[in-house]
Every structure is written in structure tokens, then in C-alpha cells.
Amino acid sequence: MEWTSKKIRETFLEFYKRKGHHIVDSAPMVVKNDPTLMFINAGMNQFKEYFLGDSEPKNVRVSDTQKCLRVSGKHNDLEEVGVDTYHHTMFEMLGNWSFGDYFKKEAIEWAWELLTEVYKLDKDRIYISVFAGDKNDNLELDGESKEIWKGLIDETRILECDRKDNFWEMGETGPCGPCSEIHVDLRSEEERAQIDGKSLVNEDHPQVVEIWNLVFIQYNRKANGELVDLPNKHIDTGMGFERLAMALQNKKSNYDTDIFMPLINKVVSISGKTYGATDSKQDVAIRVIADHVRAISFSIADGQLPSNIGAGYVIRRILRRAIRYGYSFLALNEPFVNKLVEVLVAEMGGQFPEIKLQQSLITKVILEEEESFLRTLEKGISRFENYAAKNQDKNIDGKFAFELYDTFGFPIDLTELLASEKGLHVDMQEFLNCLQQQKDRSRAATIIKTDDWVTVFDDEREEFIGYDQLVANIKITRYRKVIIKGKEQYQLVFNFTPFYAEGGGQVGDTGHLESNDEKLYVVDTKKENNVIVHFTEELPKDVNKTFKAAVNADARELVESNHSATHLLHEALREVLGSHVEQKGSLVNDKHLRFDFSHFQKVTAEEVKQIEEIVNNRIRKNIALEEIRNAPIKQAREMGAMALFGEKYGDLVRVIKFGSSLELCGGTHVNSTANIGLFKISHENAIAAGIRRIEAITNKTAETFVANQLEELHAVKGLLKNPKNVQGAIKDLLKKNSQLAKQIDALNKDKAKGAKGDLMNEAIEINGIQFIGKELDLDSASIKDIAFDLKGKNDNLFIILGNKVDGKATLTIAISDNLVKDKGMHAGNLIRELAKEIGGGGGGQSAIATAGGKNPEGINVAIEKAKVLLDS
């Protein structure tokens, strides 16, 4: 059978469906609402809350293929991707899960059945590893797994490995357990005859690779390092889709499979180079590009645009790495990555419709980034050339290389390349020192220390009641201390809460907790793994009490006003600009709202006006909120409710309806549109290629804004003595002003001209030089003008002029060019000497110089002194 990648994926899902698993969609690759993670890096991420026991799974057996992104970690360094043949930034992970249902026996036996009987992998090429135990954690060999495997495979093919390879942990703390890995040996018969495959397991051999990891989650690691048994045991497995394809398609590299070859062929045809699957720089470059375009495209599809912070910065770095490799090793100095999107969509748009639907946006965003980075490269190169020309030694200073990198974004390997072309080398040690210092600085700024949760009393899930109530009597179920930048904070969880946690663009509620004898403030509310966490700066004296929890109602009202207005804005945008408008980001707080959306041109002033009109019309119509709390997602979609790319929805969703505006939304809203009061767009601008941002205000904030504008206008009118036509009055004023300025200019020139004529007559000869020295009643600019003019028109001339402005003195010296050249006279040096007489300092060039000082009486003394100097 021909195992195309499509067929491999379908077969996997089909197999587990037969084993009673519910097949779910891949979660968006970009993680929201989890501060510990930027991107999905394993299949289990979207099920984390079930492992932690924070919520109850609807299905105990689940299977999927999950888009993952890894750019750092113990086995994945971005700089290594493309160099070898089996690591990727973005990859798919095929997985099956059991949440407290089946455990090791089924997990192992099904994996074996699928690999050997369905995919028909050669049993002789398979090796198994099991956990060998660990003294520090007081854990013994995972004999249970070993016994199960012994029933399936020859014992000699089972390896016992230590915790580095066979004990899986989610993070510093949390659910964990031993795992069992399945490795395959894909080498040729000859190679296998020479070296036993068993000795190559876990040795980073490109053809002896791990393809599947079966994790048996049975412990919870606490902050003090102690392991405790979990009440429910879980299965979490992950199989590398690209590696499986390599095995089934009999290839030596993931890149040779039908997953990557179409992309590689396209790079080949764009660059005019050939691909030889070797480790030459050229082939590495082609692999890097084929890999990275996938990561970037899927991230953009999931709503993450390249930017200079957080997840967006990671995407930008990946894209820039692709461009850099193309630029350095394939001589591609025009944008090219965007041209690959079309190939990717053709290959993967079926399984992942999000990239097909957003193809034009993805292409445009990548193109824009490419152009901007190519500009950065150009500037860096010219900066480097400049430096190299000035410093003709054999070393490129590490500090300079770091400055290029850090401040101007010029990649260090390009600096090295440019240097070696000139026979220079870069002081890498110093560069790395600088980089390390920068890292230390950043890390020190973001230290977060988290204690274990302290359980106050057991309760079922925390419930959110804030849609209906802003005040409630609550009990604290658990709390913990966190230290952020040396500042202590407490995180509290309640049995139920009126506080809305930050999400869907809406900020978290603030408010307070109150009991008889104390009151403490909730400064923020956030969600962590679906649990609502309240942030306070202190802990109540007695956490067992019942507290009155009250949301800051004024702030909440303004937030709701802005949130509902956002929905109306979204709908109006689609009506005015077209249905290509998709939400790309949203922020709603009590001050204003911000809405990012896909659109390719500036929104014109006329369109802004139309949008405001539509929204304000709907506000005036007083449309009542219709809220459906628990609509099945399918039904909600059929109603035509707007959903977002890159957002993960549960089976039951909340639908918010204001007339014809219909959106899936978890946020809080006004009861009726009239509560919004007034809607006003304050800014419209671009934030990225193809993405515009609108900022707007509503309610009291909008009223205040309008009132202030009117007040300002009244004030302006008042200053102009209330003219009928304000604009005309101001235009006249400006015109008059410029006329006056011209007149003054002309008068000054006249005055200077007069002075100039007189001056030449006053010239006296000293030592063969024409000397003019005089104090004039003119402004400094005119004096300079005169001095320049006379010096330009006359050879053999020395002029020194003085004037007084605001009780301060200024001296100006000008010397004809021939004197400077022939006699080596220097106005700058002379004036430094003379400036002492007026109690100041000065300087300038050889032909003209100025000085200032506080002592106007000294002007004439200075002029006399100049005569003496010339005479000597």
C-alpha cells in the first residue's frame, strides 16, 4: 500500500475511533489564557485542565492530530532545525488519551497493533524503552510496562532508561509519570549488520528515531519536589506524524516525505538551485525554509502576527531565519517566502481549513515582513561596511557586533560572514558576554515564584455568577502566594464568584472582599487552566470566613458599555467595508475599546463617519440584549454567530445577540444598547500588513471628549472675539503674521545693508591687512550675514563685530579665505582668546567664529585686543 501522509493521518484517527475514542479538532497553535506557555508544544496541552483536575472531561477517550510548535527546549533549538533531518519547528502530533479510563495495558497493546498490523512496520526494526526507576524520587523500575511489552516483543529489544528519557513532566510542578518510548531503526540492511540498532537508541542517530511516546500519568509533583499519587491515572501519547511518514514511505529524512517535498520543489524552482538532501549549506537552507513557512503560516492563521513582543516575536524570528538562509545560501535577495504559502495551502488546506480561508492575509503579512527585514539587512550591511572602513585592523569588536545585532537586528552569523569575506574575524567571546548580560538583565526583571496551592476546603468546580450578580457571599476554597518582581501577591480561588476573569479581550474585574472586621482589594482577576484566580495584595486574617465579594460596579458598567459597542462596531465594519473583515484582536477596558481586524486599506474619513452613524443608530434604537447561555456549538454556528479563528470553543457556547449582531462571546454586556450612550471613534491606524486598528470610546468618556472639544472651540472663538467664520479668521491671522515676518526680515536686511556700506569705509590697515572692528546694534543673525558677505567679497579682510542682546555680549570674527590659507590665521582660536574679555567662551572654524559672554562692556576691549594681536 502507498502510505501518503493524508492516508497515514486518516488511518490513525480511524483506528482510535474504532477503539471508542472521540475525535477532536486540533487546538489553535497559539496559546491564550495560560501564562506558562506561548505555543502548543505537545498534544496534551489542550487537555491540561483534565490532568490537573480543574475540570471534568466530557469524553474519557479522545484522539486527534495536534499542530505543535517548538522553538526551544531540551531537544529543540531553533538554530538546529533544518540542520538535521528529523527536527521541526511546527509538526503534527498524533495522540490518544485516556482520562481516568484505560491505562498501560490498552495503551501499549493498541500502539503495537496499529504500528505492526495496520501500518505494518517491520517488528525487527522496533525498539522499546521503559523507565528504569530513580533513586532521588524513590521510584522503581516500571515493571508493569515491561511485563506488558514482554508479551508482544522479544525481551532483548526492550531497554531500561533513566529519568532523562523516560520520565515525563509537564513543568516544574504538576502531573507527571513514567513513559515508554517506541523507536524505529530505518537504516539499510548493511548498516544494521555492522552496528546493532539497540546501541543507537536515544543517541541522536538520524535514522534510529523515537516515533511514539506513551506517557503514564500517575503522580503530581509538588513545589517542594515531592511526588504524590494522583487519584485518577491518565494516558497521554504522542506520535511524531512526520517521522511516522518517513518510516512508512521508506525515506531517510522527514524532508523527503510528501509532506515537505512540494515545498522543497517550490524553493528549488524559485531559487534555480538544486536540492541534494545533503548537509551542504544550500540544502540546509532549503530545509529551513520548507520547515519555517509551515510554522509561520499556521501561526498567522491562528491569529498570531509577527511583532516585537511575546509570541509574535517568536514568529518573527522564525520567519527572519528563513529569509536569512535564503539570502545567504540561495542568493534570494527578493521576498520569496510568501510565494510558498500557495503550495502549503494546496497540501494542507484540507485537514486545516483555517489556512485556506486566510491564504491572502497570510501571504500579505509574510511579504510585508520580508520586505522590512531585507531593509534591515541592507542597513546592517552598510553599517558594517562603514565600521570596517574606519577600523582597518584584524578584529571586529564583539561590542560592535553586539550593537549591530541588538540595536539594529542584524544577524550575528551574517556579521561573521561579511567579516570573513574581508579576512577579518569577529570577537565572538565578547559578543556572547554581551548577550549573556542582556539575558540576565531580562530574566532578573521577570522572576515569578509560585508556592503550592493551600486548600481551605474541598468544593466542586468554582462557578462564575458575574453575568447576573456583582455582589455575593463567598468562601475561599484555596489560595497561594506568588512573588512577582520581589512583590508578594496572593491568588485566591472561591467557591463561586461575581468577578469576571480576563478573557475574550475584556479585562478582569477589580473590587473588594469584606468581612466584619476587614476589607481587602481584588486588584485583578485572571483565568488559569479554566480556574478563576483573584489577585490580592494581602491574605485575609482568617481564610475560613465567609466574605462579601463585590465587583467595582462603576468600572464594570463602563467595560460592558465598551464591550457591547465592540460587537456593534464589528457588525458595522462588515457592513461598510465588506465581509472580509475578521476580528484579529480586541481589548476592552473601562477607558476605551480597541479592535483589530483584517482589511487592506486605510478606513477613509467618510467610512469612519458611516460606521459611527450605524453604531449610534443602533444605540438609539435601544436594542435589548438576548443572551443564550448554553447553546450547542453546532446550533450556534447554524444561527450564523460569528466565531474567531485561533479561538478554542467548548461544546457549549454563549451567544450574545443585539438585533442582527450575533457573536460567540463569554464577556459581559449592557442590558440594552441605549446604555452605551454615545460611540465615538478616536483613532484608526495600521498595526501590520493587512491589519487595521480602530480605537473608540463610549458612554461618559465619549461625552467628556465631545464636551472638551466644544470647550476648546469656544475658547478659540473667544480669543478671536467670536467671529462668524472661525476658519476664515484664523487664515487671515496666519496670513497677516507671515506678511509681518517678511516685513521685519526686509527691514533688518535694509538696516544691515546700510551698516555694511558704512563698514567698508571704516576699514583701517594693520600690518597689511584690512581691519574692521565695530559694535553694531543688530541681531546676531544679521551680524553673521554681514560678516559672511564682506569676507566673501573682499580678500585680505579681518572683521570683528560685536553686539548686545538681553544684556549679553556676542562677538563674531570673519577672515578672508586667502588669509586663512596663506597666513594660517584661525578665527576659532582667536575668538577663544578674545572671548575672555566679555566673560564667556566661543569657538568656530578657521574662517568664521562666534563667541558669547555676560559682559557687554568687554566688547570694545576685545576689538582693541584684536588690533594688537594683528599688529604683532
Added chain:
RNA sequence: GGGGAAUUAGCUCACUUGGCUAGAGCGCUUCGCUGGCAGUGAAGAGGUAAUCGGUUCGAUUCCGAUAUUCUCCA
């Protein structure tokens, strides 16, 4: 979140102990050569040196704040 940098003519950018009438290329305007265009020659216009404050006799230059943009790290 923590650093580094940039902001000068319509555009792209120069300008070091703080004092040069702040310059260049492209573009623009006018005129000339050419039958017209392309081309070419000459002349010219165009600047609050991002904004605000400080130091100084004097700030585009040094210092601080603000705004915008770029960039690295987390």
C-alpha cells in the same frame, strides 16, 4: 515586562571635543537646448533639526521627560 537605538527638506540619508548661514542624491518649480517626447544644461523653492523642559554666553549636537518607530532579550 527589561535593555539598546532612531526621529534632520516631499523621499532616502549625511554632518564629533557644543559655535560651518544644517548639506547630498532623488523628486519638485521655472527657464534654455529639441518639432514633440526621452534626454540634457542652468537657476530656484523647500527646514520650528519629533515635542516639551534643563545645562550653557551659545544646543541639531549634552541631560531629562513625552510621543512615534525600529531592534534585542524574557
